[in-house]
Structure formats: structure tokens, C-alpha cells
Amino acid sequence: xxxxxxKENAVAASLExxxxxxxxxxxxxxxxxxxxxxxxxxxxxxxxxxxxxxxVTVVDRYPMEPRFEVVYHLQSVSRNLYVRLKxxxxxxxxxxxxxxxxxxxxxxxxxEVWDLFGVVFTNHPNLTRIMMxxxxxxxxLRRDYPVHGYKYSYQNE
Amino acid sequence: xxxxLTTTEKPAHTRRMILNMGPQHPSTHGVLRVLLELEGETVxxxxxxxxxxxxxxxxxxxxxxxxxxxxxxxRVDYLANLSNNLCYSLAVEKLLEMEIPPKAQWxxxxxxxxxxxxxxxxxxxxxALDIGAMTVFFLCFRERExxxxxxxxxxxxxxxxxxxxxxxxxxxxPRGWEKRVKTFMDTLxxxxxxxxSLLNTNPIWxxxxxxxxxxxxxxxxxxxxxxxxxxxxxxxxxxxxxMPYSSYDKFNFDVPTxxxxxxxxxxxxxxAEIRESIKIVNQAMAGMPEGxxxxxxxxxxxxxxxxxxxxxxxxxxxxxxxxxxxxxxxGEVFQVIxxxxxxxxxxxxxxxxxxPLRVHMRTPSFGNLQALPNLIEDRMIADxxxxxxxxxxxxxxxxx
Numbered sequence: 001x002x003x004x005x006x007k008e009n010a011v012a013a014s015l016e017x018x019x020x021x022x023x024x025x026x027x028x029x030x031x032x033x034x035x036x037x038x039x040x041x042x043x044x045x046x047x048x049x050x051x052x053x054x055x056v057t058v059v060d061r062y063p064m065e066p067r068f069e070v071v072y073h074l075q076s077v078s079r080n081l082y083v084r085l086k087x088x089x090x091x092x093x094x095x096x097x098x099x100x101x102x103x104x105x106x107x108x109x110x111x112e113v114w115d116l117f118g119v120v121f122t123n124h125p126n127l128t129r130i131m132m133x134x135x136x137x138x139x140x141l142r143r144d145y146p147v148h149g150y151k152y153s154y155q156n157e
Numbered sequence: 158x159x160x161x162l163t164t165t166e167k168p169a170h171t172r173r174m175i176l177n178m179g180p181q182h183p184s185t186h187g188v189l190r191v192l193l194e195l196e197g198e199t200v201x202x203x204x205x206x207x208x209x210x211x212x213x214x215x216x217x218x219x220x221x222x223x224x225x226x227x228x229x230x231x232r233v234d235y236l237a238n239l240s241n242n243l244c245y246s247l248a249v250e251k252l253l254e255m256e257i258p259p260k261a262q263w264x265x266x267x268x269x270x271x272x273x274x275x276x277x278x279x280x281x282x283x284x285a286l287d288i289g290a291m292t293v294f295f296l297c298f299r300e301r302e303x304x305x306x307x308x309x310x311x312x313x314x315x316x317x318x319x320x321x322x323x324x325x326x327x328x329x330x331p332r333g334w335e336k337r338v339k340t341f342m343d344t345l346x347x348x349x350x351x352x353x354s355l356l357n358t359n360p361i362w363x364x365x366x367x368x369x370x371x372x373x374x375x376x377x378x379x380x381x382x383x384x385x386x387x388x389x390x391x392x393x394x395x396x397x398x399x400m401p402y403s404s405y406d407k408f409n410f411d412v413p414t415x416x417x418x419x420x421x422x423x424x425x426x427x428x429a430e431i432r433e434s435i436k437i438v439n440q441a442m443a444g445m446p447e448g449x450x451x452x453x454x455x456x457x458x459x460x461x462x463x464x465x466x467x468x469x470x471x472x473x474x475x476x477x478x479x480x481x482x483x484x485x486x487x488g489e490v491f492q493v494i495x496x497x498x499x500x501x502x503x504x505x506x507x508x509x510x511x512x513p514l515r516v517h518m519r520t521p522s523f524g525n526l527q528a529l530p531n532l533i534e535d536r537m538i539a540d541x542x543x544x545x546x547x548x549x550x551x552x553x554x555x556x557x
Contacts, residue, residue, distance in 0.1 A: 026251055026490050051378045055519040059489075059506050071504065073491055073519070077378065077392060080399050084491060105381030108527045116215075131211040131556060140216055147220045 011083055014048060015041050028084060035070070035087040035096045042072070042102040045083065050074040053099060054082070056109035058117045062143035067091040068119055072099065089119065098124040116141035173201065176538075180209050186283060186545075187552030191529070198538050203530045207523075210556040218516035222482030223249055224323055224457075226516060231317040233518055234554035236276040239268045239308075240496040242321035245516070247402055248492035248505040249323045252485045255454055259446040261325040262404040267338070267441040268311070268320065269403075269494075270434040274345070275304040276497035276549075277427045277434075281352060284424070284546035288365050293355055300348055303341050310337060324458040325451035335442060342438055349431055356424070366421035370532055370544040374418065380531060381524035384499020385430065386548060388414045389422035396495040408437050420547040427549075457483045482511035496521055498549055518557055522550035 006012040006022050012031060018041050022031040033041055042053075054073040061067050072085040089096055098121035099106035110121040111130040118139035121127060129136060138145055179190040188209035194202035214233060218226045230241040243265055250257060282297030305315040310331050312320035320327050356362045374390040387394050395412045397405040413429030415422035451458045459478055460471035477483075487509040493502045499521030506515040525548045532548075533541040 025488055028489075028491060030489070051375075052381060054381070054493075054500065054502065055504070055517070057504060057515075057517040057519075059515045061514075073502070073504070077394050082491065082493070084489075104376075104379050105524065105527060108523065129208075131208040133208075140213060143219075145216075147216060 011045070011048065011081065014044060018044075028082065030084045030086060032086045032088070035089050038070075038072075038085065038087055038099070039097050039102060041085060042074075042099055045074055045085075046102055048076070049078050050076040050081075050083065052077065053103035053105050053109075056099065056106055056113060058113050058119055058141075060117060060141065060143045062091070065090060068094050068117065070096055070113070070119065094119040095122060096120075097122055098127075100124055115139070118142065172196075180206075186550065189526070189550070189552055189555075191541075191545075193538065193541070195538060200533050200536055200538055200541055203533050203541070205526060205529050207526065207552070208556055210552045212557070214557045215516055215518065218513055220512070222511050223485055223513060224478070224482060226513065227319050227322055228317070231319055232553065233520065233557055234496065234498070234501075234522070234551050235316060236279055236551055237272050237496050237498065237501075237554075238316060238318050239265075239272040239321055240494060240501060241518075242319060243269055243403065244492055244494045244496070244501050244503045245505070246321050246323050247494065248490045248503045249485060251490045251492060252488050252505065252507055253323075253454075253457065254486075255324060255452050255457070257325055257403075257452055258449050259404070260448045261450040261452075263441050263445055264326055264330060264450060265321055265403045266405060266408065267438055267445075268308075270437045270441070271304055271307060271338075273434045273497045274431050274438075275301055277431050278304075280427065280497075280546075280549045281424070284549075285356065285362070287542050287546045288362060290356060290359060290362055293352055296348065296352060296355075300341075300345065307334070307337055307341065310334060322458075324454055325449070329450055335445075338438065338442060342435060342442075345435055346432070349428065349435075353428060363421070365540075365543050366419065366424060366547075367417075368419050368421075369536075369540050370420045370423075370547055371418055372528065372532055376531060377528065380528045382499070382528050383524055384495070384497075384521050384549075385423055385426045386499070386525060386528075388412065389426045390418040391416040394500075396493045396500060400493060402492075402494055408440050410437050410440075420543050423547040423549075484509060484511050485513075498522055498551065498554065499525060520554045520557065522552070522555035526550050526555055 002016050002019055012022055018033050018037045019031045020033055052075050054075050057071050059069040066088040068089045070087045074083050098110055110124055113119050114127050115129045115131050116139055174195045176193040176195055178193055180188040190206040192204040193200050214229050217229055227242060230245045231238040233241050278297040278301045282294040285293035308318050309315045312318040377387055377390055391414055393412045393414050398412055410433045413426050415426050455474045460475050464471040465475045485507040487507050489506045491502055491504045493500060501521055502519035504517040508514040532544050
């Protein structure tokens, strides 16, 4: 359900049937939706001249559940607008559809998210590590991963 | 990180060679590794391999207090430290709903434009060197040295300035800075003419840059390119104009564009941007407002040293900021600025404590580098050097 104050907003209204909730805190439009609807929402936004996907990232709310918030920032250059889409997914089986089918630039951003958070993007053309070495175990940007890693610990010295 | 290139199943008459370029190749400007699959001198497939400079800055941000993160933002893009300082500070200030005094805002604009000139000079020098014009490199670094001395005068540091802080600037501008900046600004336009006189009519430069590195503009937007590269393709996309921050709307400047969309156009746009930056710096100096350079927010901005030693209240604030930091109201902000390389954005999430929950940097080099395969596949290997240079990526910015 779209909050009352967003019904006037053209971008939010066009996604009304997909959106769970939304806000315009700090003058930034945020729309939250269920993970299954993300590709549909991206397609609708692309038709509305949101030419570029500026970034894909994740906020880890560990130990809350569902812990991962997948965050998409889209920009419409011709309309000079930004919009943020957000999907919450659980830590049990972190999976979401890949946005590469709609925006090519999602490719590296999703690889980065997979590498650092372990969120799986289904139907991604090449979901491999991009920042960490290939042999790395674990996903370092998760909140339950220690800052100094597992191998080298200051506490053991 | 790496992708295994399959070289089997090729017809017998073609012999493909895999060339490993980098991570220590001089024209990769840092530690980028590019796997090139060649047929003769044509690049058939290009696979950039990044991550060699990944230092986990986003992870470290979560372990530090809000004000300590500033020192890490310097290290993200080591050619545009002040732009990164500014972007992070603006994001946190937005969460704190803080008003910044006009003098601090104008100083920030001035310093960020000096940063832009600095970055473009390094780019021009190294890019020209890659293509074989060595003189330009020495001339650009001569002027860059002046800018670094100005930064040193302001902050005590040539590179890792950390001069723009949450709430304003770290210190009052030093005595005599106007004269120093003015002397430099008076000489710079003639120096830019000098670079152009060396390149604009140079037949080798023209042959290697004109008509090279073309890509349809829709594809560029789709793949995530920003900054001078997209402006050289005819889209006047500039956050300083589109969503003005830090009083950029009070300055009078143009956004240079070109429609040629080749390596030469990217060079022309950047040189024109140096000239626009000179205009902005001169305007900032002419109309510099009076007043403080830090916001009146004692719980966020460290008190004056003298006050801290003589006033009880300042001492308490100082103690609290230094020991536990300041807390930022819960919320999230996506702050976009125009860094020398393109759209730089910090996505900062707070849960109401003294440490950030998440600091994500949407860096321009990462987006631009993603377009590398589209730009250099099916082209000559010699052109790939010119194209890579024209993207102006910094690997620290890309890998974070």
C-alpha cells in the first residue's frame, strides 16, 4: 500500500500495484517492494525514462531478520530524478532476481554484492568474485564477519 | 575475480593469443589487469580483472566513528580527496539536518574545483604520455605541484587532506591563501594554452585520438558511464548543475560538451572543464563571504583549542566527541556530487548510533571501467591504450 503523501508522486503512483511502502525522507523517494516484483518494477521505471541504474548495494541489518536490504538507485537523466528501490530478503536463503536483464550496468554491482555479502542473483551471466581473491571464503561485508578477518586476530596475539 | 578464457574449439587457421596486460602495466594507471584475446592485432575479447586495490574501506567505515571515516574517504580516490571528503560530509550533514555557513560552502567549492584541475592535469599528463607526447607530462606535473602546495598550505597535507569535515572545514583558511591561489590562477590559463598548443595540432595525437573509442550514447548510459566521458557524448549530465550542492547554483559556469564521442572529444571536454574550473575559483575568491567556517553545532564540531582549555562546556563537548563521537539520527541518504571522474555518490545509512551502519561509495571509476570491454572489443590493440587512458579511472576509486 502506498502512503497517502506519495499518491501525488508520478513515479510512485506508476508502481502503486507493486509497492509495499515508501517515503520521501530527506527529499529522496524510497519505495519498498517484495523481492519477486523487482524485475517488473525496474522494467516499468525503464519505460519511464529512468535510463540508468546508478548502483546496486546491500545493507546488512544483522541480527534483524530479514537481514539483507537490497538497494537499487536509479536515475532519470532527462527528467533529473533519482529513485531508490528496496527489497528485504532473509539471511537463510539470500536470493533475488538479477537486474542484468533490464540494466546492463547491474552486472558488476551484483558481482560485488555477491562477493562481499553473499546475496545470490539468479540468472546473472557471470556471478563470480570481483573484489576478493577467487579462493576467498566467506563474505567480508556481512556484519557478523570480523573487521580483521578470521585468520589474523589481534586478540590471539 | 578471474574468468577462465576458453581457447579451445577455435578453427585451425585462426590463432588466438591471450595477452595479459597488467596489473603492473604503466598504461593501466594503477593495478588493473586486463586479459586481451587477440587475433593478429585485433582485440577479440577483453576481460578486465579488478580488485587488486580492494582495501575494505566500506568495511572499515562500519568500525569507525562518524568523524573518523573522513580519513578513509581521502584514500578512496587519491586524485580527488577533497571531492570524497565533501561527498561524505554532505551526506552526514543531510542526516544531521545541519546548516553550513556560507564561507565554508564557498571554500568547499573553491577547493573542489582546485581538486578537479589537479585531477585533470594528472590525467592529461599521463594520458599524453601513454600516447607518446612526453612534454605535456612534465608541464602538467609542474602545475600540479603548485596545487599540491596550496593543499599543503591549507591542511598540512599534500594528498590526504581530510580538510573538509562534517560541519564545515577542519581549520580556518591559512593567512595569505588568497595571494597564493590568485598567483596560481593568473598563470594557469596561459599554461593551459601551452598544453593545447602542444597537442591540438600534433598530427600523431590527432591520428591516435580522433574517431577512436566510439560507443553509442544509449549504451554508455546503460552500462553506467558518467562524467566527462558521457559529456563528450553530448549529454550535459553534471551534478553541479542538475542537483546543485554546496552553493554551486550561485556560480556562473558552463558544462562543456561535445558530440564527437571519441577520445579526442573526452580530451577536449576535460581541457574545457579546467577552464571552467578556473572561472569558478576566480568567482569564489571574488565573492568569498565573511564569517565562520564551521557550523554552530558544538556536539558535532570539535571546539576551538583555546576554548577547550578555558571553558568548561567546550571541554565537555571535546571529551564527548573524542571519546564516543556524535550520534546521527537514523535514516539513509544518497548524496551525489560531480567528482572529476563523474558521478560520485555516497549512500550512508545510520541506525542512530555513533558509527555508520553502512557507507557505500558509488564511485565513477567502477562504472566507467565496466564499459571497457564494450569500448575496446573488435578494435586494434594500440587503440586500447588510448581508450583506457580516456576513461580516466583511478583503481583506488574503483576497488575501494
